[in-house]
Amino acid sequence: xxxxxxxxxxxxxxxxxxxxxxxxxxxxxxxxxxxxxxxxxxxxxxxxxxxxxxxxxxxxxxxxxxxxxxxxxxxxxxxxxxxxxxxxxxxxxxxxxxxxxxxxxxxxxxxxxxxxxxxxxxxxxxxxxxxxxxxxxxxxxxxxxxxxxxxxxxxxxxxxxxxxxxxxxxxxxxxxxxxxxxxxxxxxxxxxxxxxxxxxxxxxxxxxxxxxxxxxxxxxxxxxxxxxxxxxxxxxxxxxxxxxxxxxxxxxxxxxxxxxxxxxxxxxxxxxxxxxxxxxxxxxxxxxxxxxxxxxxxxxxxxxxxxxxxxxxxxxxxxxxxxxxxxxxxxxxxxxxxxxxxxxxxxxxxxxxxxxxxxxxxxxxxxxxxxxxxxxxxxxxxxxxxxx
Numbered sequence: 001x002x003x004x005x006x007x008x009x010x011x012x013x014x015x016x017x018x019x020x021x022x023x024x025x026x027x028x029x030x031x032x033x034x035x036x037x038x039x040x041x042x043x044x045x046x047x048x049x050x051x052x053x054x055x056x057x058x059x060x061x062x063x064x065x066x067x068x069x070x071x072x073x074x075x076x077x078x079x080x081x082x083x084x085x086x087x088x089x090x091x092x093x094x095x096x097x098x099x100x101x102x103x104x105x106x107x108x109x110x111x112x113x114x115x116x117x118x119x120x121x122x123x124x125x126x127x128x129x130x131x132x133x134x135x136x137x138x139x140x141x142x143x144x145x146x147x148x149x150x151x152x153x154x155x156x157x158x159x160x161x162x163x164x165x166x167x168x169x170x171x172x173x174x175x176x177x178x179x180x181x182x183x184x185x186x187x188x189x190x191x192x193x194x195x196x197x198x199x200x201x202x203x204x205x206x207x208x209x210x211x212x213x214x215x216x217x218x219x220x221x222x223x224x225x226x227x228x229x230x231x232x233x234x235x236x237x238x239x240x241x242x243x244x245x246x247x248x249x250x251x252x253x254x255x256x257x258x259x260x261x262x263x264x265x266x267x268x269x270x271x272x273x274x275x276x277x278x279x280x281x282x283x284x285x286x287x288x289x290x291x292x293x294x295x296x297x298x299x300x301x302x303x304x305x306x307x308x309x310x311x312x313x314x315x316x317x318x319x320x321x322x323x324x325x326x327x328x329x330x331x332x333x334x335x336x337x338x339x340x341x342x343x344x345x346x347x348x349x350x351x352x353x354x355x356x357x358x359x360x361x362x363x364x365x366x367x368x369x370x371x372x373x374x375x376x377x378x379x380x381x382x383x384x385x386x387x388x
Contacts, residue, residue, distance in 0.1 A: 001337075004161070007223055013136070014247070016234065027084050029055060029056040029327075030053060030054065030056065031052065031053070031054055031322075031327045031331065032053045032054075033051065033052050033260060033321065033325070034050065035050045035051065035052060035178070035258065036256075039252050040250070040251035042249040042251075042279075043246075043247070043248035043249065044230050046064045046261045047265035048263045048265065048267075049265075050134075050262075051262075052259070054258060054327065055313045056327055059328050060332060061066065061104070062100050062101075062104060062257055062331060063101045063315070063318060063322070063336060064339075064340065064356065065099075065103065066075045066097065066126075066257065066314060066315045067336060068129070069099065069100070069119075069234060070124060071340050071341065072074045072094055072119060072132065072133070072344055073093045073288075074344075075121070075345075076119060076133065077091060078290065078348070079137060079348065079352075080292045085150070086350075088116065088151060088291055088292075088293075089150045090116050090119070090385075091286070092286075094258040094284065094285045094286045094287040094288075094308070094314070095221060095223060095254070095257060095284045095286055097318075098221055098253055098260055098282045098284055099121055099124060100124070101257045101259070101263075102189060102261075104261055105261050105264035105268060106187075106268060107186065108156065108157065109184065109186045110157065111157050111159060111172065111176065111187070111189070111190050112125060112157065112158045112159065112190065112191075113159040113160055113171055113175065113177040113190050114161065114168060114190075114191040115161075115165070115191065115192055115193055115194075115196065116150065116151040118151070118160065119136075119150070119153070121153075121155070121158060121161075121191075122143060122153040125158035126156040126158070127153070128344075129344055129347035129348065130354075131143040131346045132347070133348055134347075134350050134351050135150075136149065136350040137352065137354070139351065139354035140355045140356065140357050141354045141355065142373075145357065146356070147361070148161070151163035159172070159175060165195065165196045166197075166199030166201050168190050169201060170204070172188045172189070172216055173188075173190065173205045173214055175188040175210050176188035176190075176209070176214045177209075177212065178218045180212075180215055181214075181331060187216065187217055187272060188215070188216050190216055190218050192218070192219075192220055192221070193218075193220065193221050193222070194220060194222040194224070194234075194235065195227060195231075195295065197240050197316075198234065205218075206218070206247050209247070209277040209384075210244070210247050210276050211275075213275065213277075215271040215277030216271070217245070217267050217271050217277070218247075218278070218280070219282055220240045220243075220280070220281050220282065221254070222281055223284050223285050224237075224283070224285060225290070225296075225300065227294065228299055228302055230299060230300070240279070241277065241280065241281035244277070248270075248279070249278065249279035250266070250279070251281045251283070252280065252281065252283065252344075253283055255284060255312045255313070256314070256317070257314055258318075260282065263280055264280070264284075265361065266327075267280055287308075306370070359375050365377045
């Protein structure tokens with residue numbers, strides 16, 4: 001584990017000081033900030049802007065979104081511990097800046113597909129917190145009517161929550177190809193983890209997308225650990241942004257939401273210009289284990305987790321940045337904290353008390369059309385519609 005500790009120490013050194021204030025004008029409705037951690041480029045002559053301009057309203061919006069995802073996942077963790085959520089459950093706590101930075105850059109018409117760590121993305125892509133949590137507890141008012149659970153959530157131009165490791169890159173490439181075929185000038189963002197980056201279909205997707213110059217933006221969320229081990233122990237090369245070889249790539253510190261936004265602006269412009277795919281490696285950190293069944297402390301220390309929370313948390317870092325520069329007030333953020341808490345408390349109540357999925361409904365959505373006399377059989381006495 002010496003190699004792992006050394007690698008993590010190097011990452012921490014790179015991430016010291018997320019952002020510095022470039023210009024400070026107290027009371028203004030807009031500020032410009034420096035992106036402190038340098039980007040790394042592969043196959044590109046120039047990269048994203050190293051400066052980020054942020055308005056007062058956007059600052060409040062992005063803070064609220066990151067805070068909402070964090071509280072949603074905390075509430076989800078509590079529901080799981082109460083045994084109201086069963087099966088697989090993967091939390092996004094610590095990685096909020098990735099989703100929020102991307103969400104505040106892409107268009108509503110652009111496609112998104114991610115892994116099973118999808119609760120926050122479902123929330124951002126048009127679903128209420130109550131719909132998300134109710135889905136987790138198997139309630140019929142959930143976003144997939146209680147039948148999908150943690151791994152299978154969908155929203156407006158959001159294609160999941162994909163339970164097959166790495167498969168989202170292939171599906172995302174297909175969605176992006178559809179946009180190109182139809183001439184929409186839209187793109188698809190396909191997010192996957194450092195563990196999924198070693199799957200064969202990821203490389204197959206790279207090949208086809210570059211061969212046909214498909215507008216797909218591959219985002220690898222490198223949270224430094226897979227299921228039960230570090231990236232260094234599972235990957236011969238951890239420079240994931242270079243993995244596409246003939247596909248250009250960018251490495252960045254993704255605990256910085258403004259940095260993510262600037263990188264995504266560059267990457268989206270690249271894809272929309274007809275140049276084809278691009279890879280963005282977002283180096284981030286997950287606070288919980290790989291899933292709720294993984295304590296997350298057998299391959300890393302609790303001290304390491306607490307150190308990241310203390311020094312590199314994406315929410316507290318952003319909060320300090322926008323308040324210190326005078327862009328927003330502490331009272332404004334305090335009100336947001338209170339509003340988000342009320343929203344998530346109400347959602348948790350729906351998740352606990354909402355109507356459960358009824359057995360006959362499990363036989364719906366098997367086929368798009370049920371023809372006369374058609375039967376859907378199960379292991380019990382039920383067929384489509386009602387019991388015998």
